Amino acid sequence: MATVQAAPFLSTVVTALCRHLDQHGPAALATWALSQALLLRSVAEAQSHGEATGHSNFEESTEAVLTLECTECSKPCRSQTEKDLHTKRTGHAAFRDKTASAAPLDTEAQVKEAASAMKEDGEPTASTAPDAEVEMVAPEVDAALKQQLEDMGFTANRAMRALHGSGAAGVEAAVAWIMDHENDADLDEPLLVPKGAPPKPKLSAEEARKHAEEMIRKAKERREKEERELERLREAERIRAGRELLQAKRQEDDLKLKRNIEERRREKAEDERAREKIRAKVDEDRRARRRKMGLPEELTEEEKAAEAAKAAEKERAKVANAFVPIKPVTQISRLRELLVGMKKRYASEDERVKTCWSTLLKYIGNVARDPRQDKFRRIRQGNAAFQARVGGLEGGVAVLELLGFARQAADDALVLPADKVNLELLQAAGGLLHDACTNPFFGAL
Template sequence: MAAKRAVLQCGDCETLLKSVEEAQQHVNNTCHTNFRESNEAILNLVCTLCRKTCTCKTESDYHTKRTGHTEFQDRTAEVEGEEARRSRRRIQEYMQLKLEEIIKAQLGNLPPRVPVLEEEKSSLPDGPATKAEQMSECLWTIKQNHMDAEAKVKTAFNTLLTFAKNVATNPDEEKYRKIRLSNALFQDRVGKLQGGIEFLELCGFERMEGGEFLYLQREKVDMDVLYSARNELNNAIMYDSYIR
């Protein structure tokens, strides 16, 4: 949903500026100095002909009046989703640093940590979010949907971590790469939680045999992806344990 709050609007080109800093940058870029306050919704409307981005309906109308271009693609929800992911990522990275400081102060030295790998270039899907970010989204979803059930969240995270570790340690063992979806224990710990199966699918598991199993084919085992999954889970578990 488009954000509605008091912002500055350029009287010359109708662009919405979210802050004084953005307004100053706009002055530097355009020499426009005529600003007024506005409560118009902040949008992301991209002209399909010239790719000009308009920040509100007024600006897009002004663009149409100047150029005759009338077709716009509304990318507001997509851009807001990307910004929300980046914001959560920054918060998680900040909290990770703070948690490590706390642990160092309490325990002296941290145990060796799974390194944060450079993005898994060969394994990442197309789109604005990396696989690691999508994994983080799944864990965030589990946490948000069960804010009042800390034990359930902890069990889910540890179960997912066990799956990732088992496959990474024993990639040739089929028993670690095959999960029966109807298993009551699996359903209680992971399957019934929104984001749980999605996380395993990001690790490479696929629905097989009419949807009865989640199965990770041996040739599709990607160690970088599994290490990334372990890192996301370790960070989530550490965050969940020490933030309270």
């Protein structure tokens, strides 16, 4: 009877059955009854019920055991109470009565079979004084190994349990056993075993070594598994905390933005109310002045037209003042290329080049100071001084042409038309020429 041998509460059930059998006989045992309001028909049912629920308290009942089967779901019911509960839960009300066709009870044979199985396992039965007390004593362990464990910091009870549980395979096996059972609630409690119980078989040196290695391996695997799980939990907690922190920061930024928007809206409304008060005060002052002068409070059409013209003039002035001239970047870049080319071309005639640049700077300065003077905007190419200073160097005339001067075939002169004068270009060119004249490293790079 494998089921009887595996039942953890077998001793209690069989002892009670045997005592009931001695007192009432086999006939009365057929009416063995309820555990937690459940009718049981046999010892096997009692064992199954105890294994599933942990119940071990059984008492006699005189209620007949029925065998009712639901016609819709085939659920068996052993009593009227079970039938009523099944009907209440499922709504099924039709049952078949199979009590007469059920197998007859033979609890006496079952009790004898269970008692025989217990006797084979060494369990106490009714014939072997089940109520006799067994003396419990401390197990015998190797005192030297126990002392070594105590020297390592383990308590005496823990050391004894470790040596007994590991089969006295050595200190390493005992330590591994402690690590494997460190969460046991009774680890530091005194260990007692039945007196006269055969000791655990002594292992050989090789078996002890293998046993210790196996326990150490299991303890190491368990520790590594716990460390991995702990690391996983830490990483999950870190991710959760980071996500919550990021979410909180986003919420704080959103609230801050909303507060700023609300603050600006409130400030704008306050400014508008203040301006409205100022306008009302100005209008009231204007009306008071006009009344004092004997004029009508409201402006006449002519005065309104004059005010509109004045406002338009102010707007035009505002637009004119806001104009930012665009620097002639392209022409200045081209001018720099011309000046650098002249310096490289006449590298051995540095003074001649500087004389040309200073002359060009003087021409540009005259036009920029007074662009209405025709004499400043006209240069005769046949002039000996011009030829010696500017015209005799390649690139000198090109600089003037880049600034707007054009050749006139009639008298071979360079003329800058009044409508082509670009003061921004002339000022930028003047600055570049001044830098070329004063900077000894101009054009070196």
